[in-house]
Amino acid sequence: MKLLAIGAFALVSLVASTAVAQTQGPQNPGPNIPGVCVYFNQRLLATSTAGQAVQTRMEQLATEVQGELAPYATSIQTEITALQQGGQAADADGSRRTALQARIQEAQTLEQTRQDELRYTLSEQRRLISAAVEPILVAVYQERGCGILIDRESVFILNPAMDVTDTVIQRLNTALPTLSFNRLPVPAQAAQ
Template identity: 85%
Template sequence: MKLLAIGAAAFVTLVASTVAPSIATAQTQGPQNPGPVIPGVCVYFNQRLLAQSTVGQAVQTRMEQLATEVQGELAPYATNIQSELTRLQNGGAAVTDADRQALQARIQEAQQLEQTREAELRYTLSEQRRLISEAVEPILVAVYQERGCGILLDRESVFIVNPAMDVTDVTIQRLNTALPTLSFNRLPVPAQTAQ
């Protein structure tokens, strides 16, 4: 059963895909003349912070490791189910309803485990991002005040901006000092969140 291993692989792809576009966007060449700096207008790009800060990279690396661990945990289920399915297909008339029901029960157990592990990975990632956000918030407030910002725009809603108005780099630098990394394991989903 490839479905069991595919779920964890899909999660790794999901995590990577949320970061990869931000890196590509951050590296895109802007216009030769970016226009004037507008006093009081600042721009911040959270996705770039998550992709380029040391803590964001540490979280990405650890999430990939956790997803690989989940794949390793699910792989024996898939192998056993595939073996049992092959045995039943080759068993002909000797296969009983009890055999089929036992296989169906194993498939459901494996699917439930896969769903549980995927939920744990999603929850773990969201908790790490929450911790990063908590560390970034006071940094952004300080940069906002230092730069005399009157408004802080999300870079995802701004197509092109004068780089002098972007506060992401200084925010990344300060976050790298304040929160260089996070150490964590896969977290169980709290009961109220799971429902």
């Protein structure tokens, strides 16, 4: 079933942010350009306490969903095996196959619903983190005298003195030390 894919998706989307390629920088990183600041949101999501809480909880929720769907997979596989071994005599009127098809459809629908819930839950937690980070970024931008704030993903090599990410992470850890949440149902308007 696709459940492993959604669990992997949630895990990879969070863990991949920590696996960003770090190159051995040059011996002389160049000048600290006044007014140019760089921020790395992926590192914040991977290393802040709130980001790590989201990653841990999403892994737990994916495991819960797997546990919820496992009985469907087991009963479906058992019924398929029974029908294959019993041949035509096991389902002379076709009612077992019809019931099996309905069970498969029910499992697929539930799996899709849970995948959508996990995606929505992850996006909502990231939205909460972003809402908490925005005023911190504005404050750091003003304190550092930034004239421009560049996304770290757009920069290959930079002078570390221009990177404000660590400051933002420290302040976020104070402002939003963790997040506690459960799987969220997808609102009707978002599902359409």
